[in-house]
Amino acid sequence: MFADAESVIADPVVRNRGTIGGSLCQADAAEDLSAVCTAAKCTAVIRGAEGTRTVPIEEFHLGPYMTAVADGEILTEIRLPLRAGAGSAHEKVERRAGDWAIAAASAAVWMDGGTIADAGIALSAVGLTTIHVSRAEELLRAKAPSEELFAQAGELASADCSPMADGRGPVDYKRHLAGVLTQRALRRAVARALQQEA
Secondary structure, three states: HHHHOOOOOOHHHHHHHHOOHHHHHOOOOOOHHHHHHOOOOEEEEEEEEOOOEEEEEEHHEOOOOOOOOOOEEEEEEEEEEOOOOEEEEEEEOOOOOOOOOOEEEEEEEEEEOEEEEEEEEEOOOOOOOOOEEEHHHHHHEEEEOOOHHHHHHHHHHHOOOOOEEEEEEEEHHHHHHHHHHHHHHHHHHHHHHHHHOO
């Protein structure tokens, strides 16, 4: 999903010079990598004069343009847990290539045989901060993947986001997109996980 997201962020100049840490520290709810890191269950490593501390990524963003990085601290590392049976995907709808998302969804799954052992789902651009869709994650755990299950997870994603109307679209449109993109991301994530298991 990192590759999926990086291919739709801004333009090649930004993609080649920007960093994951810089993107996360900007804390813009419409940027892609916060959702990717949340779905992947990453951990942020923050360093300052008092030493180093780790923060789960879902606690990293405190509000719009606000992070857990305090004065005199710097984000130095993003830790990505590596687990067997993993698959992930990022889906985004934008007005034109490289634009901020109208809505975006990141999904990660960890398969155990034909069952989803764990899942991570997060949304961009449909709230004041990145939306961690924990209810959909709970729904998916210990179940076999199916289109019906993905549709239910999409409905939860639509319900749990809080978009605002703006020049990119009305609230109901953005809610609908969040659900559809969640389904697409889950479908691709599971397909990728099952290919790894084969």
